[in-house]
Amino acid sequence: MPTQTDLEWADYARDVLRHSGRHRGAARERLIDLFSSWDCAFTAQQIEDLLRRSEERPVGRASIYRALELLSDQQLITRLDLGDGIARYERAEPDGEHHHHLICGECGRLVAFDDPGLERAIRRVSERLGMRVSSHDVVLRGACLDCED
Amino acid sequence: MPTQTDLEWADYARDVLRHSGRHRGAARERLIDLFSSWDCAFTAQQIEDLLRRSEERPVGRASIYRALELLSDQQLITRLDLGDGIARYERAEPDGEHHHHLICGECGRLVAFDDPGLERAIRRVSERLGMRVSSHDVVLRGACLDCED
DNA sequence: CTAGGTGCAAACTGTTTGCAACCCT
DNA sequence: AGGGTTGCAAACAGTTTGCACCTAG
Numbered sequence: 001m002p003t004q005t006d007l008e009w010a011d012y013a014r015d016v017l018r019h020s021g022r023h024r025g026a027a028r029e030r031l032i033d034l035f036s037s038w039d040c041a042f043t044a045q046q047i048e049d050l051l052r053r054s055e056e057r058p059v060g061r062a063s064i065y066r067a068l069e070l071l072s073d074q075q076l077i078t079r080l081d082l083g084d085g086i087a088r089y090e091r092a093e094p095d096g097e098h099h100h101h102l103i104c105g106e107c108g109r110l111v112a113f114d115d116p117g118l119e120r121a122i123r124r125v126s127e128r129l130g131m132r133v134s135s136h137d138v139v140l141r142g143a144c145l146d147c148e149d
Numbered sequence: 150m151p152t153q154t155d156l157e158w159a160d161y162a163r164d165v166l167r168h169s170g171r172h173r174g175a176a177r178e179r180l181i182d183l184f185s186s187w188d189c190a191f192t193a194q195q196i197e198d199l200l201r202r203s204e205e206r207p208v209g210r211a212s213i214y215r216a217l218e219l220l221s222d223q224q225l226i227t228r229l230d231l232g233d234g235i236a237r238y239e240r241a242e243p244d245g246e247h248h249h250h251l252i253c254g255e256c257g258r259l260v261a262f263d264d265p266g267l268e269r270a271i272r273r274v275s276e277r278l279g280m281r282v283s284s285h286d287v288v289l290r291g292a293c294l295d296c297e298d
Numbered sequence: 299c300t301a302g303g304t305g306c307a308a309a310c311t312g313t314t315t316g317c318a319a320c321c322c323t
Numbered sequence: 324a325g326g327g328t329t330g331c332a333a334a335c336a337g338t339t340t341g342c343a344c345c346t347a348g
Contacts, residue, residue: 023322025328044312060330065313083230083286085337086312102280113278121270126289129262131251133291137232140275142282172347174303193337209305214338234312235337 002037005093010036012094013076020074027063030056031071041080041088041101041110044068082110082139102140106147151186154242159185161243162225169223176212179205180220190229190237190250190259193217231259231288251289255296 002010013032018024030051034042042050044064052058068089071077080088082103088110092098099114118138126133151159162181167173179200183191191199193213201207217238220226229237231252237259241247248263267287275282 021327023327025322027329062314062331063329066328069314079232081230081232083228085230085234085236102278102282105283111278111280113274115270115274115277118267118270118274121264121267122287122289125262125264125267126291128264129251129260130297131260131289131291131293132297133251133289134254135290137286137288137290138271139286140271140280140282141284141286142275142280144280148279148281170302172302174347176304211306211339212304215303218339 006036006039009076009091009094013071013074016074016076017070025063026057027059028067028070030059031064031067035071035077035089035091039091041090043086043088045086081137100138100140102142102144104144104147105141106143109144109146111144155185155188158225158240158243162220162223165223165225166219174212175206176208177216177219179208180213180216184220184226184238184240188240190239192235192237194235230286249287249289251291251293253293253296254290255292258293258295260293 010032013036014024017028031047034047034050044061047064047068048059048061051064068077068079068087072079072089075092077089078092078098080090080101082088082101097114099112100118102111102113103109104111122133122136122138159181162185163173166177180196183196183199193210196213196217197208197210200213217226217228217236221228221238224241226238227241227247229239229250231237231250246263248261249267251260251262252258253260271282271285271287
């Protein structure tokens with residue numbers, strides 16, 4: 001069942017879209033429901049399958065990509081690139097809180113984590129280099145706790 | 150002109166390939182020359198263009214990809230994924246030394262940097278999480294010194 | 299001679315786009 | 324009514340693969 005935060009996110013998302021003068025189309029609604037009910041990262045393919053599997057009318061692939069682009073532009077979801085050439089998307093929290101991921105080489109699982117020390121280190125690098133850094137991505141590859149020997 | 154390190158790398162690369170019982174094919178040789186003479190990150194497309202532009206016989210696209218895969222498997226080059234869906238490759242140093250990149254959002258330039266503090270932070274995260282981390286990628290997005298306001 | 303390497307063209311995969319029908323508001 | 328939205332199918336771009344020919348050892 002949806003938690004408080006999920007509902008808040010969905011409401012917030014609908015709000016953002018409405019305020020940018022957009023209609024409330026079916027495809028977008030379905031994606032917002034999906035993202036608000038699960039908080040893992042989806043590929044477009046997974047989204048298509050999930051929506052196709054449900055009782056309701058499936059959503060066209062193009063609409064999925066268009067909705068992902070829109071939600072992403074509005075910073076309602078975040079796009080992850082894990083280096084396999086397949087884009088993944090996950091809900092972004094309104095407060096801008098963010099995390100990074102470790103990919104388990106054994107089972108392929110994605111483990112999210114956040115770490116103030118890492119964020120601090122990145123801030124320091126950008127100061128040392130004298131460059132304005134507007135965003136950053138970190139991906140760790142290794143073994144998750146279940147697969148660890 | 151090639152520096153000491155570049156020559157060393159090329160020699161080392163040829164050595165690694167020879168010791169794994171491989172013939173010395175033309176395509177591979179051309180790629181090794183390319184990587185040893187320039188130390189920026191190439192896309193497959195750029196490599197194809199560069200080779201096509203030279204006087205010698207161009208190298209087929211398939212061979213380029215096959216050579217890149219081989220060199221990459223042997224850890225002679227490193228594959229970069231910057232999130233635009235285009236793989237880039239750069240020479241890997243034999244001593245395992247590595248760096249990360251900042252992409253300038255204005256001019257698209259790729260700026261390489263290394264930072265012990267960042268490496269340390271990553272080591273600490275993996276300890277804190279209790280996970281074995283075998284590799285990591287960091288990509289910063291921002292503005293390079295030339296484009297900074 | 300022969301296993302390994304190469305080039306071409308065709309297949310694949312994830313993503314984008316053109317366009318006609320559709321439906322919020 | 325009318326512009327935003329959707330779905331289909333076709334187009335795209337980067338990469339991979341099948342296969343016949345070539346070549347280093």
